Amino acid sequence: MDQALNDAPCGFIIFNDLGIIREANRTLTTLLQYPEGSLNGNSVEFIFTIATKIFYNTHLFPLLKLEGKANEIFFSLSTSNKQSVPIIANVLRKAVGKDFEIHCALFPITQRNKYEQELLAAKKAAEDANRENKQLLDLQAQLEEHSEELDEKAALAVQAHKRLMELNKILSHDYQEPIRKILVFTDVMRSSGGDRNLVADADPLDKIEGAANRLRKLSTILEQFIRLELPDSRSNVDLIDVIRTAEDRAKSKTGKQFNVDISQLPVITGFAWQLEELFYHLIENAVVHHTNDSPIDISIDGILIKENLFKIIPDRYRYIDYLRITVQDNGPGFDNQFSEYVFDIMNRVSTENKSLGLGLALSRKIVENHAGQISIKTSKGDGTAVTIELPVSRN
Amino acid sequence: MRREICDGGLLLMTILFIDDDREDVEMFCEVIREINPGANCIALFDCSKLEEYLSGIPTPDFIFLDGFMFPIDGKECLKRLKNVINSERTKIYIHSGSINRAEEQLFHSLGVSGVLRKGASYKEIRETLSKAMTVSTD
Numbered sequence: 001m002d003q004a005l006n007d008a009p010c011g012f013i014i015f016n017d018l019g020i021i022r023e024a025n026r027t028l029t030t031l032l033q034y035p036e037g038s039l040n041g042n043s044v045e046f047i048f049t050i051a052t053k054i055f056y057n058t059h060l061f062p063l064l065k066l067e068g069k070a071n072e073i074f075f076s077l078s079t080s081n082k083q084s085v086p087i088i089a090n091v092l093r094k095a096v097g098k099d100f101e102i103h104c105a106l107f108p109i110t111q112r113n114k115y116e117q118e119l120l121a122a123k124k125a126a127e128d129a130n131r132e133n134k135q136l137l138d139l140q141a142q143l144e145e146h147s148e149e150l151d152e153k154a155a156l157a158v159q160a161h162k163r164l165m166e167l168n169k170i171l172s173h174d175y176q177e178p179i180r181k182i183l184v185f186t187d188v189m190r191s192s193g194g195d196r197n198l199v200a201d202a203d204p205l206d207k208i209e210g211a212a213n214r215l216r217k218l219s220t221i222l223e224q225f226i227r228l229e230l231p232d233s234r235s236n237v238d239l240i241d242v243i244r245t246a247e248d249r250a251k252s253k254t255g256k257q258f259n260v261d262i263s264q265l266p267v268i269t270g271f272a273w274q275l276e277e278l279f280y281h282l283i284e285n286a287v288v289h290h291t292n293d294s295p296i297d298i299s300i301d302g303i304l305i306k307e308n309l310f311k312i313i314p315d316r317y318r319y320i321d322y323l324r325i326t327v328q329d330n331g332p333g334f335d336n337q338f339s340e341y342v343f344d345i346m347n348r349v350s351t352e353n354k355s356l357g358l359g360l361a362l363s364r365k366i367v368e369n370h371a372g373q374i375s376i377k378t379s380k381g382d383g384t385a386v387t388i389e390l391p392v393s394r395n
Numbered sequence: 396m397r398r399e400i401c402d403g404g405l406l407l408m409t410i411l412f413i414d415d416d417r418e419d420v421e422m423f424c425e426v427i428r429e430i431n432p433g434a435n436c437i438a439l440f441d442c443s444k445l446e447e448y449l450s451g452i453p454t455p456d457f458i459f460l461d462g463f464m465f466p467i468d469g470k471e472c473l474k475r476l477k478n479v480i481n482s483e484r485t486k487i488y489i490h491s492g493s494i495n496r497a498e499e500q501l502f503h504s505l506g507v508s509g510v511l512r513k514g515a516s517y518k519e520i521r522e523t524l525s526k527a528m529t530v531s532t533d
Contacts (some may be wrong), residue, residue, distance in 0.1 A: 077460065105508070156469055172493050172495060173463050173491075173492065173493050176492050176493040177416070177492045177493075180492050180513060180515045181418070183515040183516060184422070184516060184520070185517060187515075187516035187517055187518070188517055191517060191518075202418075207418070341466055342464075347466065348465055348466070349465070349466045359463075371489045
């Protein structure tokens with residue numbers, strides 16, 4: 001081997017098909033910590049690691065026999081003290097007389113190996129981060145789910161408190177009034193033998209009967225409210241079917257003829273009987289309060305909108321499909337300053353009719369049971385528009 | 396407090412009931428006339444046109460205000476009354492069928508002369524109204 005090749009800046013080795021080393025240059029022997037020339041005549045497998053032996057016999061040697069050369073082959077060599085040295089090799093198999101020789105130029109890549117370890121470490125770190133990120137995303141999804149549940153429960157708690165206050169008002173005031181009336185008129189009858197009458201042109205017995213009937217109606221209201229507090233299961237509800245049924249019921253109850261124009265409305269997830277009650281009360285309200293002689297016109301339209309699912313927890317947003325339904329009538333309307341007030345139970349804006357102030361209170365309760373919202377826009381003489389927003393699908 | 400005595404020795408006074416229960420008002424006015432035949436008992440059934448109404452009647456000596464009315468409730472009505480009524484001249488009582496302690500305190504804090512429960516018998520009605528008017532005229 002000439003001087004230049006012997007001290008070339010890469011290892012160089014020649015061996016035959018049997019693996020017997022003919023020559024190894026000084027650079028290689030030095031790299032592998034062998035005395036110069038000591039490898040000559042030995043099997044090349046002497047300087048192979050176990051993995052390299054397997055690789056050489058199963059892959060590299062067959063490839064050399066087939067192609068005659070192989071470049072940028074990566075394997076490891078073993079030093080005299082069994083340290084592994086990573087190598088990149090360009091290998092050539094050439095005929096020399098009847099035999100073949102294999103010439104290898106060997107480039108140690110200990111630095112590259114270090115970078116590769118760094119790359120592998122970085123890759124592992126990225127994978128770990130990715131896994132942790134996935135865990136984080138899973139936790140985030142769980143948190144989101146729990147937040148929605150929490151928000152729904154908080155909204156229900158707020159509603160329950162409101163309902164409790166309303167029921168308290170019924171029991172402490174609305175219930176007390178007819179009881180007091182019964183006591184007063186009973187006392188009047190008892191103390192004067194029925195001759196004395198504090199209310200002109202009225203029979204005290206009629207008054208007692210009226211008060212008792214009011215108590216009966218109040219009991220019905222309480223029953224309906226409590227029924228809406230009971231657990232229920234959601235199903236797919238065809239709103240047009242529900243509205244038509246409610247319309248028929250309102251016609252039967254009021255004995256009045258009217259038309260309800262309904263635009264296309266989708267099937268939504270909800271409590272079927274509650275939604276029927278909702279539209280029944282809204283339609284009945286429009287009919288009962290229609291005091292002029294014009295025909296009663298009611299129209300029901302719906303559009304899809306995006307609404308934030310979160311109603312209570314601040315700074316949380318998830319926009320889902322809501323259906324905004326508007327129930328518009330051509331009735332007398334009322335002063336818009338009472339548009340919130342009318343949703344509280346037993347609240348009425350007119351002393352003229354015998355309304356109990358129940359329909360809109362029940363309507364609000366039903367809408368809230370669906371995690372929705374209800375509002376009224378009205379003005380005297382211009383009819384009333386009740387707007388309801390209900391989630392299209394919510395489990 | 397200014398009072399005019401009529402021929403029969405009766406106090407001439409104007410008593411205003413603000414109450415959405417017309418039946419109650421009719422009863423209370425009947426009792427008021429029995430207590431004091433010189434009393435002018437008038438009524439307003441809701442507070443929506445309160446200021447306009449007050450400008451068209453003699454200044455009331457007593458106002459009995461129902462604490463629970465609609466659509467304008469007793470508290471809101473009381474606040475509006477306080478803006479237009481001279482409290483030295485007119486005594487305002489809350490007069491309700493039922494009232495709890497917290498509501499009573501709230502009405503007191505709004506400056507009423509008293510919080511009265513509507514009587515559940517003729518005797519109770521008469522005693523309640525009579526006492527309120529007697530205390531205030533002393």
